[in-house]
Amino acid sequence: MNHLDPLISDLALILMLAGITTLLFKWMKQPVVLGYIVTGFLAGPHFSFFPTVTDVANIDIWAEIGIIVLLFSLGLEFSFRKLVNVGGSAVITALVIVVGMMLLGYAAGRLLHFTYLDSIFLGGMLSMSSTTIIIKAFTDLNMRKQQFTTIVFGVLIVEDMFAVLMMVLLSSIAVNNELEGSELIYSILKLAFFLITWFLIGIFVLPTFLKKARRFLNSETLLVVSMGLCLGMVVLASYAGFSSALGAFVMGSILAGTNEAERIEKVMQPVKDLFGAVFFISVGMLVSPEALVQYAIPIIILSLVVIAGQIFFGTSGMLISGQPLKIAIKSGFSLSQIGEFAFIIATLGMSLKVIDGFLYPIVVAVSVITTFTTPYFIKLSDPVANWVEKHLPAKLNFILERYSANASAVQPENTWKRVLGVYLGKIALYSTILVGIILLSLTWFLPLMKELIPSVWGKYIGVGITLLVMLPFLWALTMKRINSRKLLTLEENKRANQVPLFFMVIFRFFIGLGFVIYFLSVAYSQRTGVLLGVVLFVIVMLLMSKRLQRQIVSLEGKFMDNLNERELRRTGRKNNLVRNMHLAHMEVNGECAFIGKRLEDANIRKEYGVNIVSIKRGLKRINIPKGDSRLFPGDVVSVIGTDEQIQKFLDAVEPEEISVDETENEEHFELERIVIPKDSPLIGKTIAQSGIREKDSCLVVGVERMDGTFLAPTGNIVLKETDMLWIVGTKARIEALLK
Structure with missing residues (x-):
């Protein structure tokens, strides 16, 4: 007898249950995500009255894919340009939330008599809102297009970046009982290098690739290519030590600027719905009635701490960053939960054996409770914001409005500030590229050349090719003029500007020289690196400046065109x-x-x-x-x-589309039989003269006479007493016609 694989039977169970519960929740006009959580609880190992999932590990894998697909879809809607536009507000708000919730979580842990390390880890668990839960809640409530949601998504992405640093911070405290500053700085630099490198590679390569392959990209091939790119970036992010969700979001944001972004969103929608459902069902499986009873008091207290703390710090962060009061309140209410990152921190603490085992079920319960309440708090945010605006003292309301207006107003920018912004941006961009080339050469290319050409020439050729690849970026870093002449034309004392501009050029020159010396020193020796590096650097920069200038200008032009491809089209x-x-x-x-x-x-x-x-x-x-x-x-x-x-x-x-729930606003048409009475004003009139279509917005689809004759309706049929009219229309319109 053939035995069915547990994966298929488990999926059959949870999807059938999910179909029933989500239809029930839709009928009750409740968010579908809550139905998924209930499904998970019913199908989970802690509820014995229903058939139970036999292999939870398989479901966890599907749930992880769900997180990846959800974050990839978010990235498709949240391009790099949008992230830059909300960047300042998102960073400030995320920083206020993370710091505030870590301190509040630590205080709550100490009040509940948790140990020092338990309380520190608890603060980390409570500091991060759940991106996937908020995305789903906004989708179910048809709020994806509202203004505040874009800022909330920005906050969530910045929090995910902070999460990488928090893992290093908590690991350092747990192992060394103190914070290792060098590890934290290294993690920040590694994160920045990863994001910039893959963003640059993606912008250079993907738009061109999709443009060339467009005639082959039907819905099927586009879905396969998109998922391949998404999972490929997930693998690279995991290999570099970052979360899979961050990698999926990065790939989505790169593709968001291409001409195929809308098509990718459409083909990804059913995949996102399926795997997203499995993720939320897996969250519901974590609910343990025994843990809820045993740790009821800590769970209730920490749930209140999460809801109140996230609302307070989220709203405060938004106000500090200059957002209007209503947007700040709606954003704060949307962030009132913790999610999957809390489980990751709890797992980290348990693997390091620095936290007690009871903390995990408590955090799981808090996460599920706050996930369950999230849609209701998002719904509640609008009336609360209106009430606060109405009852806030007039003077305080005026101060907040003035602060928000000043923060959002376009301020005259200092000329030197603009020059330094361009200057530092160029240095960061080309330095990242050069670091990537050097690391790739030293770890992979030079060993490969030595293996292919065992003699000393293998190394010489490898070093030479690496320097040639570095050459255009070295020239752009050191010799390419930053167009500061136009920026500084309004400055009165032009001579005074020449001195700092000269030192800025010298500084760039020495950074570029440093890259060459470092590479040659590692490849050969320090003395050889310094002597050979200086000579080669000066000669090449002087002899090839014009050719390199044309090359780098062409590369920059292509990059900007690819970056803005969707907008330029x-x-x-x-x-x-x-x-x-x-x-x-x-x-x-x-x-x-x-x-x-x-x-x-x-x-x-x-x-x-x-x-x-x-x-x-x-x-x-x-x-x-x-x-x-x-x-x-x-x-x-x-x-x-x-x-x-x-x-x-x-x-x-292409006006801004307003997201509307089709099922809630759909008007249902009915087929009704109406017999014309003796005193009806319709007697003797034709169907065209009756006004049934024009005035009553109903449609006559058939006329049945007393002798059983059935007439297909035309405008010139004269209506008689006792004719039976078959009419189609909405219930309200038909009732009005009967009256």
Whole structure:
């Protein structure tokens, strides 16, 4: 007899249960994520009245894939540009939350008579909100498009980065009973190097690759390629010592700037829904009734600490960063939970044998409770924000509004601040690339060349090739002029500016020279590295400056084009025609105001100033469309206009979509039989004259006479007494017609 694999039987069990519970929760108009948690509890090992999952390890693997897919999907919506836009507010808020919750968690642990190390680890567990839970809650509540959610996502991503540093901090305290500053600095530098390196490689390679392969990318191949890229980055992130979730988010944010981002989101949606469901079901499996009873008091206290602390510190951080009061409150209420990172810290503490075993079930219970309450607090945030705004003292409200307005206002930027920003950015960018090249050469390329060419020439060739690869980036770091002349034209004392600019150039020169000397010193000896490095560096920089300049300018241009590929396609800024006229391509979405209208009736040229040169509808292209052509959702429209005209038209063609729950707003149509009574005003009128369609918004689909004759409705059929009308319409409209 063939035995079914436990993975299949377990999946069958949890998905059937999930289908029933989620339908029930949908019927009760409750968030679906709560149904998944209930499913996990019912199918878990702690509830014996239902069949139980036989192999929890398999479900855990699926749950981990769920986290990866959820973070990848978040990255697709949260491009690097968005992260930069909310960066300051996100960093400040995340810092306030992490520091505040660590101190609050430590204090709560000591009050509950936990040990010193238990309390420190507890503070770390309570300091991180759950990205996956918040994403799902926002999706279920149709709030993904609201303004505050973008800032909340920024906070969550910054918290994930802080998590990497916290792991080092807690490990150092647990092992050495003190904080090792050098390890923390090394972790920060490693994180920065990882993010910059893969971001640069991704921006250079992926848009070009997707553009070349676009004609082969149907839904199937696009899904396979996207998941391959996502999991590949997850492997690289794990190999570098970072979380798989961070790697998935990085790949998603890289792909978010490409032209294929919208298509990838669509093909990923069912995958995200399936694996995300398994993740939340696995959270529900962790609920233990025995632990809830045994540690009831600590669980209740810590749950209240998490909810109150996250709301307070989240709201405070948002206010400090300059966000309006309403956005701050809604953001704080959204962050009122802990998630999967708490389990990771608890596992770390137990593996180091520095925390007691009872802490794990307590944190699991707190996580499940706060996950369960999260959707309700998100729903509650809007009325609470309105109540606080209404009852806040007028003077305090004025101070907060003024502070927020000043923080968001565009301040005149100091010229030297701009120069230093560009200067330090260039140094960080090209230094990261050079560090990557040197590490790759010393750990892989030089040993490979020695193996392929055993003589001394193998090493010489390897060093030479490495220096050639480094050359354009060395020139960009040391010799390429930072365009500070334009930035400093408004400065009165231009001579005074020359001195600091000169030292900035010298500083860059010595950094580049340092990279060459270091590489040659490791490859040969320190004396050889210094002597040979100085000579080679000076000669090459002087002799090849013009050629290298053209090369690096070309690389920078390609990088910026790839970085802004999606935006450039929509705005057409790279498709210059004459003067400031551009060719732009944009997709018509369902909220467009003139869908279905003829072009001549939409007055597009008169209203927006643009000229439509083509409409692409599936495989069909309409070149130079006439006035009777129409626009439909999904059409790709190519237009010519100025920056201002194209932007105005883009706002009309691709307005911000409002997420609406289809199931909650869908009007159900009914089929009803109506017999015309003796005194009806419809007698003697035709169907067209009756007004049933125009006035009552109902549709006559059949007329049945007393003799059993059934007539297909036409506008000229005269209605008679006792005719039976078959009518389609909403329940409300049919009831109104009957009256």
